[in-house]
Amino acid sequence: MKTILGSIIIIVTLVSCSASRKIRTNASSISPIHDTLALEKKDTLKTEAARLLYSENGIPFQTFSAKVKVEYQDENGKQPDVNAFVRMKKDQAIWISVAATFLNIEGFRVLITPDSVVVMNKLEKTIEEYPFSYLQSRISIPVSFNDVQELVAGRAAMTGDSIGLVKSDGNYLEISLSDKNIDNIFYYTLPRLLLAKQSARISQPGENYTANMLYEDYSKTDAGYFSTSRDVRIPEKQQHIFLSFKQIEFNKELSLPFNRPDGYTVK
Numbered sequence: 001m002k003t004i005l006g007s008i009i010i011i012v013t014l015v016s017c018s019a020s021r022k023i024r025t026n027a028s029s030i031s032p033i034h035d036t037l038a039l040e041k042k043d044t045l046k047t048e049a050a051r052l053l054y055s056e057n058g059i060p061f062q063t064f065s066a067k068v069k070v071e072y073q074d075e076n077g078k079q080p081d082v083n084a085f086v087r088m089k090k091d092q093a094i095w096i097s098v099a100a101t102f103l104n105i106e107g108f109r110v111l112i113t114p115d116s117v118v119v120m121n122k123l124e125k126t127i128e129e130y131p132f133s134y135l136q137s138r139i140s141i142p143v144s145f146n147d148v149q150e151l152v153a154g155r156a157a158m159t160g161d162s163i164g165l166v167k168s169d170g171n172y173l174e175i176s177l178s179d180k181n182i183d184n185i186f187y188y189t190l191p192r193l194l195l196a197k198q199s200a201r202i203s204q205p206g207e208n209y210t211a212n213m214l215y216e217d218y219s220k221t222d223a224g225y226f227s228t229s230r231d232v233r234i235p236e237k238q239q240h241i242f243l244s245f246k247q248i249e250f251n252k253e254l255s256l257p258f259n260r261p262d263g264y265t266v267k
Helices: 002-020 039-053 135-140 145-152
Strands: 063-076 082-089 093-100 106-112 116-121 126-131 164-169 172-179 182-189 194-202 206-222 222-234 239-250
Touching: 039 164, 039 172, 082 116, 082 145, 093 145, 126 222, 206 239
Parallel strands: none
Antiparallel strands: 063 082, 063 239, 082 093, 093 106, 106 116, 116 126, 164 172, 172 182, 182 194, 194 206, 206 222, 222 239
């Protein structure tokens, strides 16, 4: 009886560890792939690349929520870590509540829609309203509302309309494409086809810079595999952002509370 009970405990333990183990993509070690594929194989890979980027781009979702620890560093040094609670309704709105990790008191609430950005400063009791272009001016990556929600959900963003070169070395699938002022390279793991890395070369008036986004620690959710660790580096601007996701939920009922209290100053 003890032997049987011990075997059950071992099996349960192994199953539990397997279910919770995160999948590593080794994104930081990925380098450009040397092209050695035959022409017919390239055509097959282009079809697969189009499916990945456009028809089966990550987890399909209508709603998304998560707790995100945000670490940020720029030319002024490392900034205080914050916790952000994020909720999204696809193509409608992104709701964010921000608190400093050492206080755990909500300091800001942000509502982003395809047309606007509203920032509620709960510490100074102010509300600021901007067009969506304000967000584009505040971050280094020129993104649309759709790009922002895709990035948060761990899906390929800024994918453009046409695929250029497609390569593979047996470990990764490399997809290159250009769209307007962005040259993108995506890397997917093989055989699982999980997004591991996106390298974007961005050309803006008067400046050129790169943004490297690494996707690590994939966990199995009810909706599919989700990258719980994101590392974003923009060397030319000395910016480094690290995101750690917890409490991840897809396609659940959720609300986006954003009441405007009396006594707040609208700027």
